[in-house]
Amino acid sequence: xxxxxxxxxxxxxxxxxxxxxxxxxxxxxxxxxxxxxxxxxxxxxxxxxxxxxxxxxxxxxxxxxxxxxxxxxxxxxxxxxxxxxxxxxxxxxxxxxxxxxxxxxxxxxxxxxxxxxxxxxxxxxxxxxxxxxxxxxxxxxxxxxxxxxxxxxxxxxxxxxxxxxxxxxxxxxxxxxxxxxxxxxxxxxxxxxxxxxxxxxxxxxxxxxxxxxxxxxxxxxxxxxxxxxxxxxxxxxxxxxxxxxxxxxxxxxxxxxxxxxxxxxxxxxxxxxxxxxxxxxxxxxxxxxxxxxxxxxxxxx
Amino acid sequence: xxxxxxxxxxxxxxxxxxxxxxxxxxxxxxxxxxxxxxxxxxxxxxxxxxxxxxxxxxxxxxxxxxxxxxxxxxxxxxxxxxxxxxxxxxxxxxxxxxxxxxxxxxxxxxxxxxxxxxxxxxxxxxxxxxxxxxxxxxxxxxxxxxxxxxxxxxxxxxxxxxxxxxxxxxxxxxxxxxxxxxxxxxxxxxxxxxxxxxxxxxxxxxxxxxxxxxxxxxxxxxxxxxxxxxxxxxxxxxxxxxxxxxxxxxxxxxxxxxxxxxxxxxxxxxxxxxxxxxxxxxxxxxxxxxxxxxxxxxxxx
Numbered sequence: 316x317x318x319x320x321x322x323x324x325x326x327x328x329x330x331x332x333x334x335x336x337x338x339x340x341x342x343x344x345x346x347x348x349x350x351x352x353x354x355x356x357x358x359x360x361x362x363x364x365x366x367x368x369x370x371x372x373x374x375x376x377x378x379x380x381x382x383x384x385x386x387x388x389x390x391x392x393x394x395x396x397x398x399x400x401x402x403x404x405x406x407x408x409x410x411x412x413x414x415x416x417x418x419x420x421x422x423x424x425x426x427x428x429x430x431x432x433x434x435x436x437x438x439x440x441x442x443x444x445x446x447x448x449x450x451x452x453x454x455x456x457x458x459x460x461x462x463x464x465x466x467x468x469x470x471x472x473x474x475x476x477x478x479x480x481x482x483x484x485x486x487x488x489x490x491x492x493x494x495x496x497x498x499x500x501x502x503x504x505x506x507x508x509x510x511x512x513x514x515x516x517x518x519x520x521x522x523x524x525x526x527x528x529x530x531x532x533x534x535x536x537x538x539x540x541x542x543x544x545x546x547x548x549x550x551x552x553x554x555x556x557x558x559x560x561x562x563x564x565x566x567x568x569x570x571x572x573x574x575x576x577x578x579x580x581x582x583x584x585x586x587x588x589x590x591x592x593x594x595x596x597x598x599x600x601x602x603x604x605x606x607x608x609x610x611x612x613x614x615x616x
Numbered sequence: 617x618x619x620x621x622x623x624x625x626x627x628x629x630x631x632x633x634x635x636x637x638x639x640x641x642x643x644x645x646x647x648x649x650x651x652x653x654x655x656x657x658x659x660x661x662x663x664x665x666x667x668x669x670x671x672x673x674x675x676x677x678x679x680x681x682x683x684x685x686x687x688x689x690x691x692x693x694x695x696x697x698x699x700x701x702x703x704x705x706x707x708x709x710x711x712x713x714x715x716x717x718x719x720x721x722x723x724x725x726x727x728x729x730x731x732x733x734x735x736x737x738x739x740x741x742x743x744x745x746x747x748x749x750x751x752x753x754x755x756x757x758x759x760x761x762x763x764x765x766x767x768x769x770x771x772x773x774x775x776x777x778x779x780x781x782x783x784x785x786x787x788x789x790x791x792x793x794x795x796x797x798x799x800x801x802x803x804x805x806x807x808x809x810x811x812x813x814x815x816x817x818x819x820x821x822x823x824x825x826x827x828x829x830x831x832x833x834x835x836x837x838x839x840x841x842x843x844x845x846x847x848x849x850x851x852x853x854x855x856x857x858x859x860x861x862x863x864x865x866x867x868x869x870x871x872x873x874x875x876x877x878x879x880x881x882x883x884x885x886x887x888x889x890x891x892x893x894x895x896x897x898x899x900x901x902x903x904x905x906x907x908x909x910x911x912x913x914x915x916x917x
Binding site: 352408478 | 746
């Protein structure tokens with residue numbers, strides 16, 4: 316069971332575990348094509364909060380999944396997330412130079428390699444979910460559901476769709492419901508998939524519990540996005556490890572531009588509270604996830 | 617059974633069928649995010665040889681798969697192929713303006729949408745393979761194998777890997793074995809996956825037959841690539857529907873630069889003959905695939 320006595324130590328241990336598993340699973344940089352594999356590893360290893368992997372581990376733990384089957388889904392969702400960051404940072408999208416405190420992939424390598432490394436990481440995420448031996452103890456139906464959950468969350472109705480709305484809405488003023496829909500897809504879909512994949516691995520899911528988990532993850536995702544918007548406005552490049560203030564620079568609609576700082580903080584507290592309500596409906600040992608929910612809020616409140 | 621009396625009519629009917637199925641399966645352009653969905657459809661519908669989809673149908677037919685389960689794998693491989701073309705045409709890679717006789721996606725839309733449409737098409741290919749109801753008659757193990765086959769063929773050991781070697785080798789002189797490895801990954805992996813997915817759908821595969829099918833597809837893939845290299849050198853933009861002479865313009869190693877035109881034609885004939893040998897080892901009603909093999913060769917000989 317994931318410890319909750321010292322939340323930060325547990326969080327840090329799960330980050331290290333994710334790092335080790337990514338290192339173990341990703342193709343070696345010495346394996347050809349070497350530059351492509353090097354760039355894939357550069358984008359995935361050494362950095363990142365690992366929120367999505369940690370959600371796989373923590374929700375898997377809450378639903379009593381075997382810890383050994385959680386490594387591959389945790390790494391798959393991190394690879395999917397890393398690919399989206401590589402492509403999002405490219406000149407065709409946000410044109411960003413800094414990510415996780417280091418040069419972005421197209422700066423460290425070149426745009427061609429960045430494009431391909433993103434493409435290959437998406438394929439790799441699905442490849443390990445569909446054929447890694449550590450998942451052979453699961454029913455094939457369960458494994459297929461992991462694939463379906465992650466690919467749907469990544470596609471045009473999920474993450475890529477949210478990014479599509481994002482670039483269509485540059486310079487426009489969205490309503491709060493429109494902004495929520497964008498974020499539910501852009502960041503929420505993958506956060507929700509992470510929580511679900513953890514639970515799916517338990518092969519023992521009651522529909523009501525899964526619905527509560529989905530709602531918990533939905534509000535956690537919105538909380539995370541609002542805090543991200545606030546930090547983009549109030550923090551520094553150094554503290555974020557990525558370029559601060561870039562939403563404003565790109566004239567992108569955010570919670571801040573729509574509601575201002577104080578009302579955004581209130582929205583963050585509202586979604587934190589709702590996430591907590593659904594977490595308590597699930598019941599069981601929710602201490603770690605309670606603290607995780609608190610931790611995301613505390614980034615800004 | 618796929619007809620062989622009039623090869624061109626059968627080929628054309630399979631192209632139309634692929635077109636209709638893509639139209640039916642892809643998200644509507646009226647569904648938000650509309651510009652992204654429009655670009656995904658633009659890249660997939662109205663054009664293309666459909667070689668990969670036709671191989672799914674023809675190899676499925678040869679191995680006696682139910683024709684109804686072949687539509688989704690056929691469309692999935694076409695979506696995967698279409699995504700690779702969108703990204704390959706972008707300024708970060710080949711910087712091409714013309715594809716299938718029309719402006720490339722980043723020209724018709726913009727680079728951000730092109731990047732996302734490619735990303736979303738890769739996710740969509742996996743999504744339909746993992747959850748489309750028309751595949752529910754298959755064993756989940758079979759469905760998972762389709763996912764694994766397509767994602768592995770698309771990733772860093774397959775198509776994306778071949779493209780990685782391609783951009784690493786610009787301006788270099790590769791040996792014939794190195795060139796073959798690049799092409800086996802870059803175009804061969806997806807062609808081989810197409811043939812395999814057809815056979816996998818029959819759920820009745822003897823290992824020896826599958827090995828023969830793999831070797832048939834490997835040589836067909838090389839034949840296809842050599843004829844592509846020859847046409848790039850000898851044909852026009854109009855006849856190709858894409859920019860002719862671009863390999864030379866980008867200083868890319870090809871069969872032509874390595875062997876010259878006549879020796880390349882001989883290589884084409886050699887791989888055509890080897891493909892035919894393995895096809896005959898499979899046996900059964902191989903008439904359509906025999907004519908397909910002939911048809912690819914005839915593009916240049």
